[in-house]
Amino acid sequence: MPTPFIDIHSHHLISIPDIFVIQSRFVHEVDEKSEQPFSSGIHPWHLNSRPLETDFSKLEEIAKLKSCIAIGETGLDQAIGTSIDVQKQWFIRHLELAEVFKKPVIIHCVRAYSDLIQIRKTGKFKTPWIIHGFNENAKVARDLILLNCWLSVGHRLLQENSKVAASFPKIHIDRIFLESDDSALSVSEVYEKASLLLQISLNDLKLQIHQNFVHLFGKLV
Ligand SMILES: [Zn+2]
Numbered sequence: 001m002p003t004p005f006i007d008i009h010s011h012h013l014i015s016i017p018d019i020f021v022i023q024s025r026f027v028h029e030v031d032e033k034s035e036q037p038f039s040s041g042i043h044p045w046h047l048n049s050r051p052l053e054t055d056f057s058k059l060e061e062i063a064k065l066k067s068c069i070a071i072g073e074t075g076l077d078q079a080i081g082t083s084i085d086v087q088k089q090w091f092i093r094h095l096e097l098a099e100v101f102k103k104p105v106i107i108h109c110v111r112a113y114s115d116l117i118q119i120r121k122t123g124k125f126k127t128p129w130i131i132h133g134f135n136e137n138a139k140v141a142r143d144l145i146l147l148n149c150w151l152s153v154g155h156r157l158l159q160e161n162s163k164v165a166a167s168f169p170k171i172h173i174d175r176i177f178l179e180s181d182d183s184a185l186s187v188s189e190v191y192e193k194a195s196l197l198l199q200i201s202l203n204d205l206k207l208q209i210h211q212n213f214v215h216l217f218g219k220l221v
Contacts, residue, residue, distance in 0.1 A: 003206040004220070006213050007187035008152045008177035009039070009073070009106055009132045019187060020213075020220050024073055024106065027055045030062050039070035039106045041094050044077045044087050056093060063101050069217055071098040072106030073132060079110050088115065095125045104128045104216055106152075113140055120147045128216050133181055138167040145175045150216065152177035155185050157193050168197050173208055174215075 007021040015021065015036070023038040028050065030040050040062050042055050062068050074094035076087050098105045107129055109116050113136065120129065131144060134151040141151055151171060156162040157178075168176075178194060180187045195205045213220065 003203070003210050005188050005191055005206065006177070006209050006220075007180050008130060008213075009154075009179040009181055010187070011182040012180065016186070021187075022070060022106075024181075027059045027062065030058070032062065032065065035067050037067055037069045039072050040068055041072040041074040041106070042090060043073055044075055044082065044091070044108060045080060047082045047086060047090060052090065056090075059094075060097065063097055063103065068103070070104045070106050070130070071095075071101070072130075073108045074105065075108035075110075076112035076115055077108060077110040078112045084112065084115065087112075088119070092119070095119070095127075098127045099125060102127055104130055104150075106130050106132050108132060113144075117143055117147065120144075120149070130177060130216075132179055135162055135164045136167065137163050138170040141167055141171045145172055150175050150177055150212070152179045153194070154179045154181045154190060155183040157190055157197070158185070165197070168194065169199075173198065173200075174212060177209060177212060 004018050004020045007019055009024050010021050011024050013023055023036055025038050025040050027040050027042055071094050074091050076091055104127055109131055129149045130152050131149055132152040134153050135156045153164055156164050178187055178190045191205055195202045
């Protein structure tokens with residue numbers, strides 16, 4: 001079987017041949033009978049508009065499902081109105097849940113890397129963290145990787161002046177994932193750009209990302 005593209009974080013709920021996708025679903029949207037691999041959590045953007053205890057109780061049940069292969073997206077976002085203390089409180093509950101089920105966490109982080117790194121440095125959380133939509137410089141990338149995080153990169157890689165277009169070639173290739181998120185791009189276009197920046201063939205990149213996936217998740221489920 002040819003190595004598929006892997007889209008580590010997508011809000012598109014359609015399946016495309018040759019692309020293995022982890023669908024990102026908000027807790028209140030999860031259909032518990034779905035066998036398609038997915039991740040689920042309460043997005044920081046929804047903290048001021050959802051019944052949080054009800055949603056979190058549902059998440060505790062969802063987390064037991066085999067098809068729920070990661071927790072999130074969850075995270076911290078300094079560009080929204082909800083206070084960072086409230087965000088941290090819910091973020092930490094997601095992290096604790098992920099520890100119970102030993103599942104990786106998919107993290108949304110906007111201008112909150114120092115808080116994120118501080119939480120990781122407490123040493124309380126051992127499951128791998130995947131920072132999605134990564135768009136920071138090489139130093140932030142290195143700090144996160146040293147703390148056993150993986151970095152997932154999406155459409156910003158195709159923006160000429162983005163931070164990640166510059167830092168990407170310096171990131172350890174065994175710590176990257178690629179994603180479509182909610183953009184109109186296919187993950188295959190992100191792969192193409194990544195292979196150009198890394199100066200490796202598309203096929204070698206597919207093999208590498210596949211290997212990264214197996215390292216975290218065991219196998220393609
Ligand atoms: Zn997302």
